[in-house]
Amino acid sequence: MSIAYSPDGAEVGKTALTNGLSYFAAGDVALDSSTASNGQSACGRDGLISVPVAVVPVGVAFNLGEIRSLQLNGSLLSGILQGKITKWNDPELAAANPGVPLPSIDVVPILEKSPSDVTRAVNKYLATEAPGSWPDSSGSEWPSGTVRANEDKVTDVARKVDDTQGAITVLDTAIIGSRFSVARLQFGGVYQDFGNESTMAAIAAGETVQSVPRVVEQRLDGSKGYALAVLENQYFCTRYGNDATASLVRSWGESVLSRQGQRDAVVYSSSLPPSEPTTAAALKQVRAITSDKR
């Protein structure tokens, strides 16, 4: 079996799946009820399945030379991304970082132009943590009022942060690695460290939600760990045209959600597994995939 990856975005993937032109699709948003019931001609009467398969932490990376530790809350991050906080020694920043010798240099936010799942995660975080100053947006593009995003590719963003004293950006953990200093973020009044262990704690304490039939969601609990992350989902049909395809897709879904699959994901893409209850609920949905010929 071979899998052809098409980096076209989740919307294209979902459309392809509901048109019967893809066997599964991936995206960073759990399907809503109307989308999940779509695609009945290609996917059978029950439409689509949506399950979480990975959690990818998102960090606020910065370049302040020797200064490695920084604390930000939603309001400060929103002020920085909207260009309202322009100096690192801004009094509000200093108040949040007692004892940190913040320099009097410009804050240089560097953002990716194209829509991305990281941007969507940050939008959601700020809409929750800075409700007064950040628009209630969960889109994958930066809302109006954000500083100008200049970089075409995320690799360009990373390079520019490396090259620019005072730079700050948001990146996923695979790119951050050990290359950048990353800020602690505040969730519901509690500062949490960026890191796998902290996010694992947020995942473990997070709820498994199934408010829409055949849609499983993983929530992250910010009071227990670092909860700014991209939630990767995969979408499947409930039914396929023949046994062979249904069996292959089922086997793919089971493989992705298996312990080995999740371990591979950690190694190769630095993503973390959903919680055990969430994985069990997801597996139940995947194992129910069937074919028209049954």
Place this chain on the structure above:
Amino acid sequence: MPARTASGSSAWTLFGKLFLLIFSAVSLWSLATPLMAVPDEPAHTIKAAAVVRGQITIEEGTSFGHGVHVRVPAYIANLHAQDCYKFRPDTAANCAPVIPSDANDEAIGVTSAGSYNPMYYWIVGLPSLVLTGQPALFAMRILSALLSAAFYSAGFTALAQLRQARIPVLMASLAVTPMVLFLAAGINPNSLEIAATMAAFCGFVVTLDNAHRVRHVLPAVITVIASTIVLANTRQVSLVWLLCALIAGVLLFRGTEIKAAFRSRLVLTGAAFTVPGVLLGIYWIYLMLHAPANSGVAPEGIANPQPGVSIYRAFLTMVEKAPEFVQQYIGVMGWLDTPVPMAVVMFWSTVFVVAVLLPLLIKPFKTTLGAWAALAMLIVVPAILQASIWKSMGFVWQGRYNLPLVVVLLIAVGMTARRVHFPQSAGAQSVARVVLWAAAFCHLLAFAFVLRRYVVGTFGGGNWHAMINGVQWQPPLGWFLLTLMYLAVVVTAASWLFRLLFPGAVLVQLRRTLSRG
């Protein structure tokens, strides 16, 4: 009055004989080459299966990632899996998974040929409606081979109606390089494009050559009509090749002949016949220009845009690379991973050098204009086309795309030299024998070499013995029988050509003592 050819037989009889000969050669290549080993064959096969199932245009939401997504039988949708030996000449073809005959459930196939005109695919895809598995795919190949063989035969038949046919026919025969036959053997409209351009050019020059008695060369006129309609509905760029062929053809004749031809009611009626077909082809181009675009970002390797390169620079790079394509005109088989042996390259390189220099020996200069124009177009037109897409798609040009113009060039040279006295002496016959045997040998060597590449893998060369004791993959009928049959075909072709060049003489001269005994 039936049209007669230089060899004296009726045009239809000659067409029939040539068709059998060329179809035999091409189908032997079809059998000798593993399924999907012709460039982009999976994409074109998937497109053909989709077209005959009514998936003709690009619908909204079907084009993303690696191409246009269609629903075809699973054994066709999964043909991309036959690529284990692609770009690996040391790997025999037995590494490819079996193409099942029972995987007929509908599955998702992806084709990069989604925007191509459906005409070729409508015909070639038909066997997939009644057969399945390997038999269906071989039948699709054979149908494609039939189409190409028909146009090559029509082209040769037309040329044989020239008043001085020997040198043009000789050059046209030499234009049929191993690569031309290899391409004709696979499922790819590139094959039909080359054959139809050849036929259109040959029919056109014969019509002009008989401008004052067009009625006597009716098959040539019919050939031009059919080829024009086919070219307008093959690939978007095919109309450009047709235009080039017509320009080269016009420049080979005097104004009076051209005027006379275009005053002929038969020619004008023929031209009128082509109009609906050409308009249909243009309409398809219009449709595709307005079709839904690929709705995402094509993965790397599918498109490699070079936004920083200026068009001028791209054009000059292509012009500079023009000689590098010659090897691909001769034979770089498979997925550009199997260059034919150097001996074959040397033989046809000599043919190309002679072809390019020959017009310098012919006076007056204006009679050589067609050949020079064909050469200029071979260098400049692909450069313009590639330069125009360099920014968006990167460097994607391959030598095989130029083959329609290569064939036109060689025949145009033959036309330029058609009035040169063709000696009939014993010495001339000896020279011709050497050249034709060399050509036949090179064809056979290329065929056997490509078979070796798939039967045992090349492993850096020198492993012919493994064809006996280490066979890993066998084509239908086995490589040995195919090679013997191919030998028979190329010797027959050389003999026929020799007989045309030297009426009454034979290529294979048995000693009198032997014949007496």
